[in-house]
Amino acid sequence: MAMKIDADLCVSCGACEEACDINHAISQSDTAYAIDAAKCDECASAGGDQKCVPTCGVDAIVKG
Ligand code: SF4
Numbered sequence: 001m002a003m004k005i006d007a008d009l010c011v012s013c014g015a016c017e018e019a020c021d022i023n024h025a026i027s028q029s030d031t032a033y034a035i036d037a038a039k040c041d042e043c044a045s046a047g048g049d050q051k052c053v054p055t056c057g058v059d060a061i062v063k064g
Pocket residue numbers: 002003019020021023024025026035039040041042043050051052053
């Protein structure tokens with residue numbers, strides 16, 4: 001499973017991209033940031049807490 005970003009909520013601040021520093025699953029897309037589902041393991045390899053989620057001030061990162 002992977003997390004996903006709600007493009008309608010994302011304000012493209014970039015904070016989540018920096019937080020995903022192990023899998024590098026987040027990048028800027030056309031109108032919002034996006035998570036590559038092939039790279040996101042919901043931080044299973046980083047202890048299990050999704051590192052990107054608490055960095056998002058608008059709660060745009062949700063379960064995929
Ligand atoms: S849950 Fe973890 S691996 Fe997935 S996008 Fe967020 S920080 Fe990256």
